[in-house]
Amino acid sequence: MTFSAWMCSAAAVLRKDLLVEFRTRAALNALLLFAVSSLVVVSFTIGADALARETKAAFLWIVLFFSAMVGLSRSFVREEETKTADALRLAAPPEAVFVGKLLANLATLALVEVVVLPLFFGLLMAECRNWPLFLLTAALGTLGVAAGATICAALVAKASSGGALYAVLCLPILLPVLISAVNATAAALTGAPWAQAAGDLRILLSYSGIVVTASLMLFEHLWTA
Amino acid sequence: MLWLRLANLSKSFDGTKVLDSVSLRVEQGTVLSISGRNGSGKTTLLRIIAGLLRPSGGSVECGEGDEPPWQPARLRRELGYVSPDLALYESLSARENLDFFARVRGCTRDPNELLDYVGLGGRGDEPIGSFSSGMRQRLKLAFALQASPRVLLLDEPGVTLDEAGREVVVRAVAEQRPRGVVLLASNDPEEVALGDDVLRLDV
Numbered sequence: 001m002t003f004s005a006w007m008c009s010a011a012a013v014l015r016k017d018l019l020v021e022f023r024t025r026a027a028l029n030a031l032l033l034f035a036v037s038s039l040v041v042v043s044f045t046i047g048a049d050a051l052a053r054e055t056k057a058a059f060l061w062i063v064l065f066f067s068a069m070v071g072l073s074r075s076f077v078r079e080e081e082t083k084t085a086d087a088l089r090l091a092a093p094p095e096a097v098f099v100g101k102l103l104a105n106l107a108t109l110a111l112v113e114v115v116v117l118p119l120f121f122g123l124l125m126a127e128c129r130n131w132p133l134f135l136l137t138a139a140l141g142t143l144g145v146a147a148g149a150t151i152c153a154a155l156v157a158k159a160s161s162g163g164a165l166y167a168v169l170c171l172p173i174l175l176p177v178l179i180s181a182v183n184a185t186a187a188a189l190t191g192a193p194w195a196q197a198a199g200d201l202r203i204l205l206s207y208s209g210i211v212v213t214a215s216l217m218l219f220e221h222l223w224t225a
Numbered sequence: 226m227l228w229l230r231l232a233n234l235s236k237s238f239d240g241t242k243v244l245d246s247v248s249l250r251v252e253q254g255t256v257l258s259i260s261g262r263n264g265s266g267k268t269t270l271l272r273i274i275a276g277l278l279r280p281s282g283g284s285v286e287c288g289e290g291d292e293p294p295w296q297p298a299r300l301r302r303e304l305g306y307v308s309p310d311l312a313l314y315e316s317l318s319a320r321e322n323l324d325f326f327a328r329v330r331g332c333t334r335d336p337n338e339l340l341d342y343v344g345l346g347g348r349g350d351e352p353i354g355s356f357s358s359g360m361r362q363r364l365k366l367a368f369a370l371q372a373s374p375r376v377l378l379l380d381e382p383g384v385t386l387d388e389a390g391r392e393v394v395v396r397a398v399a400e401q402r403p404r405g406v407v408l409l410a411s412n413d414p415e416e417v418a419l420g421d422d423v424l425r426l427d428v
Binding site: 001005008009011012013015016019020023024082083084086087088089090091092093096224 | 316321325
C-alpha cells in the first residue's frame with residue numbers, strides 16, 4: 001500500500017469516527033458534561049479568588065484528563081462492543097486505524113477545549129499573561145493526552161472490565177504529560193518568561209513523539225489476533 | 226493458480242480443544258463446504274483463516290503458483306468474509322458503510338453496483354440500524370465482495386436470508402469460483418451442496 005493510500009485509509013477512519021460520534025454523541029456528551037459540571041461546581045463552591053494561579057492550572061488539566069478518561073476509551077471499546085472491530089480489522093491497515101482514531105480523539109478533545117477554556121477563564125477568573133505560551137501548551141498537552149489515551153484505549157478494548165482498567169492504565173502513562181502541561185500552563189498564567197517553560201515544552205513535544213512512534217510500532221500486535 | 230493450505234491447524238479455548246490438526250489444501254476454482262455440529266469449530270476455522278483468531282498450533286498459507294506464501298497483510302487484502310459475528314456501523318447508511326470500507330481498502334468498486342447486486346439498491350440511504358436481519362446479511366455479503374476477493378470465506382451465508390437472498394449467495398459463489406477459492410461453513414444441506422467437496426469437522 002502506498003503512503004497516499006495509507007493516508008486515505010487513516011482519513012476515512014477519522015471521517016467515519018467523527019460521523020458516528022456526530023450522530024450518536026456518545027463520547028462528546030459525556031466529556032462535555034463532566035468538564036462543564038466540574039468547572040461550575042468548583043467555581044461556585046471554592047470560589048475563583050481562593051485559588052492560586054498554579055492551582056487553577058492544575059485544575060484545568062485535571063478536568064481535561066478526567067474528561068478524556070470518560071470519553072476517549074469509547075473509541076476502541078465501541079468497535080468491540082458493537083462487533084464492528086472485525087470488519088475494520090479485515091478492511092483497514094492497522095496503523096491507519098490507529099492514526100485515524102488518534103486524530104478523531106484529538107478533534108474531540110479540541111472541541112471540548114473550545115467549550116472548556118472560555119468557561120475556565122470566565123468562571124475561575126483566570127488571567128493569562130502569556131497567551132502564545134498558553135496556546136502552545138494547550139496544543140502540545142492535548143496531543144500528548146490524545147496519544148496516550150488512544151493507545152490505552154486499544155490496550156483495554158478486549159478486556160472484560162475495560163472501563164475500570166482504562167483510568168488505572170492511563171494515569172501512569174499520562175502523568176509526565178500532565179505534570180509538564182500543568183507547569184507550563186502555570187508559567188503562562190503567571191507571565192513567566194518562555195525560558196522557564198522551555199523544559200516542560202520539550203517534554204510535551206518529546207512525549208507525543210515517543211508515544212505516537214511507539215504506538216505505530218506496537219499497534220498491529222494489539223489490534224490483530 | 227491460487228492455493229490455500231492449512232497445516233496441522235489446532236485451536237483450544239481454556240484447555241478445550243476445538244480444532245485438532247486440521248490439514249487441507251484447496252486450489253483455485255474450488256468450493257469447499259465445511260459442516261459439523263454446533264461447536265465443532267467451523268466458525269473458529271474460518272476466523273483463523275481470516276486472521277481474526279490466532280491458532281494454538283499449525284499454520285495457514287495462501288499464495289499463487291510457485292511464489293512464496295503471501296504475507297498476512299496481502300492475504301487480508303485478498304480476502305472476503307461473511308459471518309453472523311460480523312457487524313457493520315449501525316448509525317451509518319448502507320451506502321456510507323460501503324463507501325467507508327471502499328476508502329479504507331483503497332478499492333474503487335462502486336457501492337451502488339454492490340447494493341444492486343445484493344438486492345439493496347433502493348435502500349442504500351437508510352441507516353442499517355433500521356434494517357432487518359436479512360438485509361444486514363445482504364449488506365455483509367456486499368462488504369465481503371467489495372474488494373473482489375480471491376479467497377471468499379462464508380460462515381452461514383444464507384442464515385436469515387429469504388429465497389432471493391439465497392440466490393444472491395449462489396450467484397456470488399458461482400462467480401467467485403474461477404477467481405479463487407470459496408470456503409463455505411454451513412449445516413444447511415442446500416448450501417453444503419454448493420461445494421465440490423465437504424470437510425466434516427465432527428468426525
